[in-house]
Amino acid sequence: MPFGSVSVVADLRAAVEGADVLADPSDLARYAHDDAEWADFADPIAVVLAESIDQVAATVRFAATSGLHVVARGAGTGLSGGANATARSIVLSLERMTRIVEIDPGERIAVAEAGVLNDDLRRAVAAHGLWYPPDPASHRISTLGGNAATNAGGICCVKYGVTRDYVLGLTVVLADGEVVRLGRRTAKGVTGYDLSALMVGSEGTLGIIVELTLKLLPLGGREERAVVGSFDALETAGRAVAEISAAGIVPSALELIDRTCIEAVDAWKGLGLPHGVEALLLARVDEVGAAGDALASQVAERMAHAGALTVERGASPADADRLFLARRLAYPAVQRLGPVLTEDICVPRARVPEMLARIQATASEHDVVIANIAHAGDGNLHPLIIAPEGDDAAKARAKLAFDRIVEDCRELGGTVTGEHGVGLLKLAGASAELSPRVVELHRAVKHAFDPAGVLNPGKAFPT
Amino acid sequence: MPFGSVSVVADLRAAVEGADVLADPSDLARYAHDDAEWADFADPIAVVLAESIDQVAATVRFAATSGLHVVARGAGTGLSGGANATARSIVLSLERMTRIVEIDPGERIAVAEAGVLNDDLRRAVAAHGLWYPPDPASHRISTLGGNAATNAGGICCVKYGVTRDYVLGLTVVLADGEVVRLGRRTAKGVTGYDLSALMVGSEGTLGIIVELTLKLLPLGGREERAVVGSFDALETAGRAVAEISAAGIVPSALELIDRTCIEAVDAWKGLGLPHGVEALLLARVDEVGAAGDALASQVAERMAHAGALTVERGASPADADRLFLARRLAYPAVQRLGPVLTEDICVPRARVPEMLARIQATASEHDVVIANIAHAGDGNLHPLIIAPEGDDAAKARAKLAFDRIVEDCRELGGTVTGEHGVGLLKLAGASAELSPRVVELHRAVKHAFDPAGVLNPGKAFPT
Numbered sequence: 001m002p003f004g005s006v007s008v009v010a011d012l013r014a015a016v017e018g019a020d021v022l023a024d025p026s027d028l029a030r031y032a033h034d035d036a037e038w039a040d041f042a043d044p045i046a047v048v049l050a051e052s053i054d055q056v057a058a059t060v061r062f063a064a065t066s067g068l069h070v071v072a073r074g075a076g077t078g079l080s081g082g083a084n085a086t087a088r089s090i091v092l093s094l095e096r097m098t099r100i101v102e103i104d105p106g107e108r109i110a111v112a113e114a115g116v117l118n119d120d121l122r123r124a125v126a127a128h129g130l131w132y133p134p135d136p137a138s139h140r141i142s143t144l145g146g147n148a149a150t151n152a153g154g155i156c157c158v159k160y161g162v163t164r165d166y167v168l169g170l171t172v173v174l175a176d177g178e179v180v181r182l183g184r185r186t187a188k189g190v191t192g193y194d195l196s197a198l199m200v201g202s203e204g205t206l207g208i209i210v211e212l213t214l215k216l217l218p219l220g221g222r223e224e225r226a227v228v229g230s231f232d233a234l235e236t237a238g239r240a241v242a243e244i245s246a247a248g249i250v251p252s253a254l255e256l257i258d259r260t261c262i263e264a265v266d267a268w269k270g271l272g273l274p275h276g277v278e279a280l281l282l283a284r285v286d287e288v289g290a291a292g293d294a295l296a297s298q299v300a301e302r303m304a305h306a307g308a309l310t311v312e313r314g315a316s317p318a319d320a321d322r323l324f325l326a327r328r329l330a331y332p333a334v335q336r337l338g339p340v341l342t343e344d345i346c347v348p349r350a351r352v353p354e355m356l357a358r359i360q361a362t363a364s365e366h367d368v369v370i371a372n373i374a375h376a377g378d379g380n381l382h383p384l385i386i387a388p389e390g391d392d393a394a395k396a397r398a399k400l401a402f403d404r405i406v407e408d409c410r411e412l413g414g415t416v417t418g419e420h421g422v423g424l425l426k427l428a429g430a431s432a433e434l435s436p437r438v439v440e441l442h443r444a445v446k447h448a449f450d451p452a453g454v455l456n457p458g459k460a461f462p463t
Numbered sequence: 464m465p466f467g468s469v470s471v472v473a474d475l476r477a478a479v480e481g482a483d484v485l486a487d488p489s490d491l492a493r494y495a496h497d498d499a500e501w502a503d504f505a506d507p508i509a510v511v512l513a514e515s516i517d518q519v520a521a522t523v524r525f526a527a528t529s530g531l532h533v534v535a536r537g538a539g540t541g542l543s544g545g546a547n548a549t550a551r552s553i554v555l556s557l558e559r560m561t562r563i564v565e566i567d568p569g570e571r572i573a574v575a576e577a578g579v580l581n582d583d584l585r586r587a588v589a590a591h592g593l594w595y596p597p598d599p600a601s602h603r604i605s606t607l608g609g610n611a612a613t614n615a616g617g618i619c620c621v622k623y624g625v626t627r628d629y630v631l632g633l634t635v636v637l638a639d640g641e642v643v644r645l646g647r648r649t650a651k652g653v654t655g656y657d658l659s660a661l662m663v664g665s666e667g668t669l670g671i672i673v674e675l676t677l678k679l680l681p682l683g684g685r686e687e688r689a690v691v692g693s694f695d696a697l698e699t700a701g702r703a704v705a706e707i708s709a710a711g712i713v714p715s716a717l718e719l720i721d722r723t724c725i726e727a728v729d730a731w732k733g734l735g736l737p738h739g740v741e742a743l744l745l746a747r748v749d750e751v752g753a754a755g756d757a758l759a760s761q762v763a764e765r766m767a768h769a770g771a772l773t774v775e776r777g778a779s780p781a782d783a784d785r786l787f788l789a790r791r792l793a794y795p796a797v798q799r800l801g802p803v804l805t806e807d808i809c810v811p812r813a814r815v816p817e818m819l820a821r822i823q824a825t826a827s828e829h830d831v832v833i834a835n836i837a838h839a840g841d842g843n844l845h846p847l848i849i850a851p852e853g854d855d856a857a858k859a860r861a862k863l864a865f866d867r868i869v870e871d872c873r874e875l876g877g878t879v880t881g882e883h884g885v886g887l888l889k890l891a892g893a894s895a896e897l898s899p900r901v902v903e904l905h906r907a908v909k910h911a912f913d914p915a916g917v918l919n920p921g922k923a924f925p926t
Contacts, residue, residue, distance in 0.1 A: 105709065105711065106708050106811075106812055107812055107813065150653065151653045153651055157650070164657070164660070165628065180898060180904070181898070182901065184809075184878050186809040186810060187620070187809065187812065187842055187843070188616055188842075188843050189809055189880070190664050190882060190883070190885070191879055191897065192893055192901070192902075192923065192924045193669075193905055193923070193924065194627070194661060195661075197657055198660065201653050206656075218713060219711075221750070221758075246569040248592050248593070248681040249681075288753075289751075290751075291684070291752055291754070295684075346649040348648065377650075378651050380649075380650070413649075414649055415649050415652035416654055417652070417654050418651040418653065419653060420653070421653050422653070422654060422655060426654070429654070434655055435644070437637070438644075438645065438658070441637075441658060442656055444910075444912070445656055445658070447907075448904070448910065449904065449907070460656070461655045461656065
């Protein structure tokens with residue numbers, strides 16, 4: 001550690017009185033990156049574990065006046081490198097800001113600090129008969145602040161939308177340390193620009209979200225029915241997705257996992273998953289009574305019509321839970337096979353079959369293993385490109401495959417990131433997707449919020 | 464008309480070849496303001512009736528290079544003066560851009576030009592089994608572009624959200640005439656900042672929306688049941704709203720009209736509405752089958768429990784349609800009584816009864832007639848302050864009442880505009896609601912998009 005840094009850390013400790021400030025090399029390494037494999041990162045100068053809005057503001061003020069950068073993070077579960085430390089940065093972790101400030105059942109809103117885990121809020125509001133829908137696969141371990149900073153999606157999106165749809169208002173620490181409130185608490189409101197919506201998904205580059213006012217739905221009034229189809233080809237499963245969508249059916253979940261994922265999960269957890277199939281489609285509908293039955297039937301019919309090997313309807317709730325658990329475990333299970341380069345493309349639903357076929361062709365062509373999980377009902381695919389540890393040639397081929405998938409997605413009218421964010425991994429893709437003038441608008445907006453470039457430099461949009 | 468203007472109009476005509484350019488005094492007067500009573504306006508220099516994106520771009524380029532302003536408008540149904548012409552402005556009407564470019568049932572999206580009427584899109588997508596929910600009271604006559612520029616709400620919001628929730632992507636003409644595409648066509652997408660969400664509700668101050676990519680829902684799968692309660696006091700009706708919300712019920716509509724509105728509609732249209740009651744609550748639920756019956760029962764029980772005079776459940780569809788028609792006609796019916804100063808406050812649902820009581824107290828105190836219509840289920844109230852034509856003293860009292868209502872709404876934790884927008888009428892209210900630093904952020908964002916101040920100056924946020 002250069003001598004100068006020692007005094008910087010001491011000054012930082014004095015500035016953020018009361019907050020733990022980590023500077024041990026092992027801590028710096030631990031907080032140097034999020035869960036994105038292969039994105040660039042640098043060791044931060046220090047890690048601040050803020051416990052209050054004041055400490056967040058003090059950290060930002062310190063960085064702004066010291067010519068340093070602030071990289072905010074929640075639980076570090078991001079998959080695009082959005083929370084990776086950069087040169088001359090302080091990592092500001094909000095994981096200790098875990099207070100649920102308020103739950104108002106009449107208004108159906110909750111106010112929570114940024115470090116509250118998604119599942120903790122979910123549990124707390126359920127006790128009041130309320131439901132917070134956004135459910136990224138990381139919901140047990142990711143924070144509400146991180147979810148909002150990346151506009152996290154999840155399984156429920158196909159029917160219930162993404163994080164932005166549930167953010168009414170935000171408390172934000174700006175790039176000079178001033179604290180502002182954006183948005184509202186009321187059901188509706190159009191006073192001024194929707195800076196709260198702009199902040200959602202901006203990956204900590206415009207401000208640091210420290211508190212959220214979230215819209216909730218009633219917990220009751222839904223009955224879950226599962227329909228599971230197995231397929232002998234990925235593309236056939238994709239066709240079922242397109243047919244379900246074209247029939248005007250909106251399931252409450254429509255997920256896909258392929259053979260590589262199924263086998264990886266089963267080898268790890270022994271869930272007794274079906275073998276010898278190339279893909280499973282896991283659908284749920286949540287209408288009640290006869291309407292739910294009818295919709296589940298329609299989903300089953302569309303799967304059969306598209307060419308499913310088997311379609312199980314009204315499988316027992318335990319069975320359905322097991323299969324959806326497999327979906328949730330697929331990502332960590334695949335990670336056990338080697339470093340994973342995670343894609344996050346989103347294509348029009350009708351193009352899901354073709355995109356899946358192209359992904360397989362890319363795997364063959366570049367001689368890499370690609371596992372597939374997908375929020376298929378949204379056209380949001382997560383090809384997981386796996387390279388064996390230490391195999392540099394495979395790693396190089398994986399990167400080529402990654403770029404090819406992005407290109408194919410764009411050709412099919414898709415977007416390069418459906419829910420993970422641009423971070424660092426999708427800068428090139430974003431550069432292809434956004435016109436030069438739109439990139440210029442991004443730069444101007446960034447300048448409007450953070451003229452000195454204090455916050456999370458180089459992320460979220462290409463420069 | 465000053466001599467200089469003649470040559471400006473000639474130059475403008477040459478610049479926007481093919482578009483009608485109006486400059487007759489009667490045309491200028493007709494396009495000088497929207498439907499907001501009492502907001503300031505000036506005669507524009509000219510009115511361009513654009514028929515293409517190119518003509519919009521040419522108009523903006525002309526204004527930018529001539530030191531003029533552009534005030535874009537759709538049908539001019541706005542209620543806050545957002546489309547009122549200002550000094551040295553060209554009014555740019557998009558009413559002739561009425562092409563529905565694409566309807567994609569598989570993706571459940573529509574692409575339409577900004578001048579398409581809300582109802583025309585609704586009808587067109589219904590033919591494909593699809594539904595475009597946003598339903599401002601003006602849906603028969605207002606345009607999609609205007610709806611998006613103001614983030615229009617409506618009756619469906621309480622369950623189905625506002626215009627922003629249905630805008631996936633936009634084509635926008637920027638302040639120098641360049642055309643950009645923002646947002647996406649896919650179900651999800653987080654590539655860069657959500658500039659599309661920022662554009663929605665920005666009242667033509669950041670760019671001019673010329674084409675919209677809109678999310679649709681399936682048309683079917685809903686069954687409407689109406690519940691109508693009558694009340695002997697506004698506050699009691701408000702209590703029923705708060706109780707319905709506190710019970711975790713999400714109706715598909717929950718509207719209020721008071722005695723003044725009921726009598727004004729009946730005097731105009733003779734619909735045979737109930738007399739001798741102070742307020743009606745019009746509720747709808749749209750769950751199917753037994754679930755719909757159960758929810759309608761709960762709504763009826765809450766109304767009765769709150770103290771309704773009468774509660775009609777399962778009134779015939781014709782009856783329900785008639786009452787909801789009365790809700791839609793209330794605003795024009797009240798306008799027949801004299802110039803109307805339209806409020807648009809939104810308070811937490813639990814505060815609806817108190818807010819209604821305060822509005823009545825304000826009416827007494829300032830000796831003005833205030834009629835009330837409300838998207839009550841959202842806490843979004845529209846007190847309509849009526850002053851007899853030509854009575855300047857009454858007009859002055861009405862303005863005082865307007866300010867008092869805004870103040871009361873803020874005291875109860877509300878926002879000064881729920882769905883009409885800041886325009887000109889709510890600049891003072893917005894100034895009270897937004898902190899100085901948030902206003903400064905607005906200025907910086909405006910500067911990022913429109914550094915020369917070409918677009919709709921002085922609207923949307925206080926300066």
